[in-house]
Amino acid sequence: MKKCLLIITTLLCVNSIYSQVLWTENFDGYNIGTFTTGQGGWDVTTDGSDVRIIAEPGRGNVLAWGWNQFPLPTIYSSGICDKNGFAALWNTRTMGNNVLKLEFDFYSKDFTGSPGEEFRTSLGFSILNGSRVSSFQCRINANESYITATTYPLKLHHNAAYNHTWIKVEIYIEYNASTNTSCLYTYVPSLNYLAVYERSGFNFLSSDVLTISASVLHSKQAFIGALMKYDNFKLSAIPTRPAHVGVNEQLTAKFT
Numbered sequence: 483m484k485k486c487l488l489i490i491t492t493l494l495c496v497n498s499i500y501s502q503v504l505w506t507e508n509f510d511g512y513n514i515g516t517f518t519t520g521q522g523g524w525d526v527t528t529d530g531s532d533v534r535i536i537a538e539p540g541r542g543n544v545l546a547w548g549w550n551q552f553p554l555p556t557i558y559s560s561g562i563c564d565k566n567g568f569a570a571l572w573n574t575r576t577m578g579n580n581v582l583k584l585e586f587d588f589y590s591k592d593f594t595g596s597p598g599e600e601f602r603t604s605l606g607f608s609i610l611n612g613s614r615v616s617s618f619q620c621r622i623n624a625n626e627s628y629i630t631a632t633t634y635p636l637k638l639h640h641n642a643a644y645n646h647t648w649i650k651v652e653i654y655i656e657y658n659a660s661t662n663t664s665c666l667y668t669y670v671p672s673l674n675y676l677a678v679y680e681r682s683g684f685n686f687l688s689s690d691v692l693t694i695s696a697s698v699l700h701s702k703q704a705f706i707g708a709l710m711k712y713d714n715f716k717l718s719a720i721p722t723r724p725a726h727v728g729v730n731e732q733l734t735a736k737f738t
Contacts, residue, residue, distance in 0.1 A: 530559030
């Protein structure tokens with residue numbers, strides 16, 4: 483047991499020493515209030531809801547979505563935040579750091595709606611046709627609250643129950659040029675959740691746009707206040723994927 487812990491600790495230290503941070507965002511540099519296009523290079527669109535920077539006790543500022551209006555002209559209200567330029571950031575990495583790691587913190591309020599309504603949010607990189615390469619997703623409705631992962635083309639991985647606390651999410655992307663195959667890992671340590679996705683014919687590391695979206699589906703009422711929050715983004719280039727991500731196949735949903 484001690485030897486196993488030593489190996490894992492050593493691997494973590496090696497990754498820490500050689501990892502290269504390419505981008506961070508904790509939203510502390512923004513003013514409290516409505517988050518609009520142009521701030522920090524983000525492109526923000528909303529329909530029947532708001533994206534705002536709010537103060538979170540013990541955290542500082544966070545990115546929040548909610549304040550949903552009713553009635554709506556469509557079946558859902560939505561908010562989308564896009565940020566471009568990640569392909570250029572990736573190309574500045576040090577030679578040998580060929581694994582992309584994106585980490586962030588996430589929180590969702592518990593469901594307060596009616597049957598048929600659903601809170602939903604997703605995050606992932608997009609490829610040229612606008613489809614999401616990989617996505618962390620959280621869905622909250624009258625029956626259940628869970629996190630999952632979606633992929634391109636659209637597939638839902640296995641689910642894990644979500645308990646409405648702040649969680650850290652880690653996404654790892656690897657690309658094998660000799661086989662033209664990308665492999666993506668979505669890992670949530672506190673929920674013991676791991677989803678693995680492999681796809682040939684795509685280089686997911688060429689993705690340029692990070693997209694965060696949120697919505698209330700089939701809204702029957704207005705919702706006051708923040709429903710979902712994001713914080714502490716960090717994009718890194720690392721030499722290898724950590725050993726603890728991908729070792730337990732019992733916790734892995736693998737799609738090809």
